[in-house]
Amino acid sequence: MSGELSPIDKAKFVAAKRATDFVEDGMRVGLGTGSTAAWMVKCLGERVRKEGLKITGVPTSTRTADLARSLGIKVVSLEEAKWLDLTIDGADEIDGDLNLIKGGGGAHLQEKVVATASDRMVVIADAAKEVETLGAFPLPIEVIRFGWRTTQALVEEMLISMDVLGRDVTLRMQGDAPFISDEGNHILDLHLNRIGNPRELALVLNQVPGVVENGLFIDICDTVVIGHGDGRIETRDINNGTTEDTRLDFVEEDNLFKDLSD
Structure with missing residues (x-):
C-alpha cells in the first residue's frame, strides 16, 4: 500500500484508520462525507467484513450512503436511529479550539444535523487542515x-x-x-x-x-485525529485535554482504497 499512496492520502488513511478504533459493536454511527471520510467508511467496511462488527450507519450524504451499503454496512436514516453514539467526519479547516469549517463537499447541513445528534464527534484530517485562524478556506x-x-x-x-x-x-x-x-x-x-x-x-x-x-462547526467536535504522511497520528481530546501520539506502519497488501482520492 505504501508504494501506491501519496503522502496526503497516507495521512488521510492513517487518521481514518485510527478513528475507527472508537467504534464498538452495536453502535449507531454518523458517517461523514468527503475524501477523508470515505477512507473511514472503507475501514469500517473492512471491520464489518473481517471482524463481524455490527453497527448501524447514518450517512450525511447520498454518496456516503451508497458507499456504506456497497461495503455491507447497515444504513438507516437519522429519523430511524433517533440518536447516535458517535459521528466520524472530516473537516476543511480546524483551529486550536477544535472549531471547524466544513462543507467543501456541499453536505454541511446534513453533517451538522447528524453531528449534533451524537454523543461524540470525532474529526479526521491530514495535518494541512490545521490552522491558527479559520477563514482561508471559503x-x-x-x-x-x-x-x-x-x-x-x-x-x-x-x-x-x-x-x-x-x-x-x-x-x-x-x-x-x-x-x-x-x-x-x-x-x-x-x-x-x-x-x-x-x-x-x-x-x-x-x-x-x-x-x-x-459551515462553521462551533463547540461540536470532541476529538480530532490528525494524520501525517509518515504514518504518525495525533489524537487530541478537547474534553479531557489529552493528546496521544501513535503510528501506523504500512504493509503491502491488496489496496482496497485505491479508488479513493480527491
Missing part, C-alpha cells in the same frame, strides 16, 4: 433557491460589520449549472480570508433570511 452557507440573489446581497451587507478580511460571496457551480445540495438548495461560498470571531459569525449568518445553515 466558508459555505446553504441557502434556499428562492430569492438567493437577495440572500447573497444581505449576507454581503452583513459581512461589513463582521471581523473578517474579505467579503466576496460566490455561488457554487457544478460545471455550467449551480451546485444543488442533497436538500435541493444552493451553496454560497464566502471568501473571508480570516474569521476573527467564528462564534459570532455563525450566529449572525443563520439570522439572514434564506440561509439554511452555515
Whole structure:
C-alpha cells in the first residue's frame, strides 16, 4: 500500500484508520462525507467484513450512503436511529479550539444535523487542515433557491460589520449549472480570508433570511485525529485535554482504497 499512496492520502488513511478504533459493536454511527471520510467508511467496511462488527450507519450524504451499503454496512436514516453514539467526519479547516469549517463537499447541513445528534464527534484530517485562524478556506452557507440573489446581497451587507478580511460571496457551480445540495438548495461560498470571531459569525449568518445553515462547526467536535504522511497520528481530546501520539506502519497488501482520492 505504501508504494501506491501519496503522502496526503497516507495521512488521510492513517487518521481514518485510527478513528475507527472508537467504534464498538452495536453502535449507531454518523458517517461523514468527503475524501477523508470515505477512507473511514472503507475501514469500517473492512471491520464489518473481517471482524463481524455490527453497527448501524447514518450517512450525511447520498454518496456516503451508497458507499456504506456497497461495503455491507447497515444504513438507516437519522429519523430511524433517533440518536447516535458517535459521528466520524472530516473537516476543511480546524483551529486550536477544535472549531471547524466544513462543507467543501456541499453536505454541511446534513453533517451538522447528524453531528449534533451524537454523543461524540470525532474529526479526521491530514495535518494541512490545521490552522491558527479559520477563514482561508471559503466558508459555505446553504441557502434556499428562492430569492438567493437577495440572500447573497444581505449576507454581503452583513459581512461589513463582521471581523473578517474579505467579503466576496460566490455561488457554487457544478460545471455550467449551480451546485444543488442533497436538500435541493444552493451553496454560497464566502471568501473571508480570516474569521476573527467564528462564534459570532455563525450566529449572525443563520439570522439572514434564506440561509439554511452555515459551515462553521462551533463547540461540536470532541476529538480530532490528525494524520501525517509518515504514518504518525495525533489524537487530541478537547474534553479531557489529552493528546496521544501513535503510528501506523504500512504493509503491502491488496489496496482496497485505491479508488479513493480527491
